[in-house]
Amino acid sequence: MPSLEEELFPSTPGKFKIDRAHTMNRHFHRCFGSTSTMFLWALFLVALTASYLSFQSFVYTSSRYFTASWGGIQWEKQIRHSAQIHRSNGMSVLVTGAAGFVGSHVSLALKKRGDGVVGIDNFNNYYDPSLKRARKSLLNNQGIFIVEGDINDARLIAKLFDTVAFTHVMHLAAQAGVRYAMENPHSYVHSNIAGLVTLLEACKSANPQPSVVWASSSSVYGLNEKVPFSESDRTDQPASLYAATKKAGEEITHTYNHIYGLSITGLRFFTVYGPWGRPDMAYFSFTRNILQGKPITVYRGKDRADLARDFTFIDDIVKGCVGSLDTSGKSTGSGGKKRGPAPYRIFNLGNTSPVTVPTLVSLLERHLKVKAKRNFVDMPGNGDVPFTHANISLAHRELGYKPTTDLATGLKKFVKWYLSYYGYNHGKAVN
Numbered sequence: 001m002p003s004l005e006e007e008l009f010p011s012t013p014g015k016f017k018i019d020r021a022h023t024m025n026r027h028f029h030r031c032f033g034s035t036s037t038m039f040l041w042a043l044f045l046v047a048l049t050a051s052y053l054s055f056q057s058f059v060y061t062s063s064r065y066f067t068a069s070w071g072g073i074q075w076e077k078q079i080r081h082s083a084q085i086h087r088s089n090g091m092s093v094l095v096t097g098a099a100g101f102v103g104s105h106v107s108l109a110l111k112k113r114g115d116g117v118v119g120i121d122n123f124n125n126y127y128d129p130s131l132k133r134a135r136k137s138l139l140n141n142q143g144i145f146i147v148e149g150d151i152n153d154a155r156l157i158a159k160l161f162d163t164v165a166f167t168h169v170m171h172l173a174a175q176a177g178v179r180y181a182m183e184n185p186h187s188y189v190h191s192n193i194a195g196l197v198t199l200l201e202a203c204k205s206a207n208p209q210p211s212v213v214w215a216s217s218s219s220v221y222g223l224n225e226k227v228p229f230s231e232s233d234r235t236d237q238p239a240s241l242y243a244a245t246k247k248a249g250e251e252i253t254h255t256y257n258h259i260y261g262l263s264i265t266g267l268r269f270f271t272v273y274g275p276w277g278r279p280d281m282a283y284f285s286f287t288r289n290i291l292q293g294k295p296i297t298v299y300r301g302k303d304r305a306d307l308a309r310d311f312t313f314i315d316d317i318v319k320g321c322v323g324s325l326d327t328s329g330k331s332t333g334s335g336g337k338k339r340g341p342a343p344y345r346i347f348n349l350g351n352t353s354p355v356t357v358p359t360l361v362s363l364l365e366r367h368l369k370v371k372a373k374r375n376f377v378d379m380p381g382n383g384d385v386p387f388t389h390a391n392i393s394l395a396h397r398e399l400g401y402k403p404t405t406d407l408a409t410g411l412k413k414f415v416k417w418y419l420s421y422y423g424y425n426h427g428k429a430v431n
């Protein structure tokens with residue numbers, strides 16, 4: 001005979017088993033007996049629920065009072081000040097992931113030309129948060145305010161839109177990294193899917209609706225073999241969960257464009273590198289290891305083929321992002337309702353000049369003036385793809401996108417920054 005617990009909590013979530021209703025009734029009558037006892041029990045339960053709810057609300061209000069890192073008159077003033085536009089026909093942009101690599105560069109570029117910028121970043125510890133804090137100081141010094149919070153916090157995002165009528169959202173907050181998805185898959189769902197939906201919900205409800213430009217990824221081309229990769233190529237063979245969440249983002253943004261009239265531009269970034277970059281990426285971690293005299297692992301593909309990437313310098317990516325904001329076109333919805341068709345665009349932002357990983361290492365050796373200890377390893381089945389190569393003619397035509405920095409020049413700038421930031425002490429970087 002099934003236990004009472006089994007009777008009350010059916011095994012299939014969301015489905016109540018009707019044939020058990022009779023048994024439930026029997027248990028109910030056994031417990032509560034006559035009508036007057038039932039009335040007293042009901043009164044007792046109502047009183048209990050009411051006191052529980054008021055206690056909950058007390059706990060919630062007081063915990064918000066003591067722990068909230070956002071809100072208040074001063075906070076709103078800082079946000080409005082940061083969002084102020086200082087040029088004619090300028091924009092006020094909410095930049096998510098503003099303390100990140102691409103986010104910090106794009107924020108600075110927008111501020112420099114007179115646009116209003118407000119950042120949001122959760123400062124998670126996927127990589128050294130002190131680097132994110134240093135980027136934040138850089139932005140603060142230029143008058144850019146960064147809210148510390150998560151894009152999954154719907155109340156915070158709604159508050160930001162209540163405070164400022166953002167014309168644009170540059171959505172760069174994400175869980176990045178291809179191989180880390182095997183270690184922490186849920187963080188990709190949290191940021192790249194749930195966070196994206198929370199943000200789009202706020203954008204769709206905002207009045208006026210902003211235009212949204214966001215970071216997709218070259219990884220959506222997955223295991224494709226036809227090169228260079230064009231926007232019209234298939235993207236249904238992702239090789240990593242990271243790629244799958246970015247592909248999902250493209251589908252999700254499409255529905256918000258279709259249903260709510262949000263103007264959407266997705267940018268497929270190709271292995272972005274440069275000063276203030278991400279320490280988890282190969283060019284960055286190779287530099288650290290080479291300087292510290294530690295070996296580096298260089299992956300090789302099938303039949304020992306070298307892996308290759310269309311490495312793209314950060315300044316070129318920034319131009320692509322700003323060009324996308326400038327040409328994004330308006331969202332058409334209001335009050336959460338579509339009023340007409342709005343632009344939906346996807347662009348490759350690459351360098352269209354792939355370089356092998358061993359060549360990347362040789363360039364670093366030249367700039368660092370230190371020999372690398374290479375350790376060649378067969379590419380593990382961890383989400384990597386053998387090569388990437390962008391066709392950028394669409395971005396060139398529509399955005400005027402034209403990358404100008406080759407890998408040798410870009411790495412020279414990166415190394416210069418790396419040594420000035422971390423220092424250089426007899427071959428050992430101080431970090």
Ligand SMILES: O=C(O)[C@H]1O[C@H](OP(=O)(O)OP(=O)(O)OC[C@H]2O[C@@H](n3ccc(=O)[nH]c3=O)[C@H](O)[C@@H]2O)[C@H](O)[C@@H](O)[C@H]1O
Nearest residue numbers: 176177178217218219269270271281282297298299307384
């Ligand atoms: O374009 C993108 O959409 C993605 O670009 C970037 O991914 P990837 O192109 O994989 O860059 P990255 O890790 O620097 O590895 C570069 C090369 O070094 C090889 N590699 C890597 C590590 C190592 O120890 N050894 C090695 O050979 C490795 O096999 C690869 O061939 C972003 O991180 C990602 O967030 C996303 O934005």
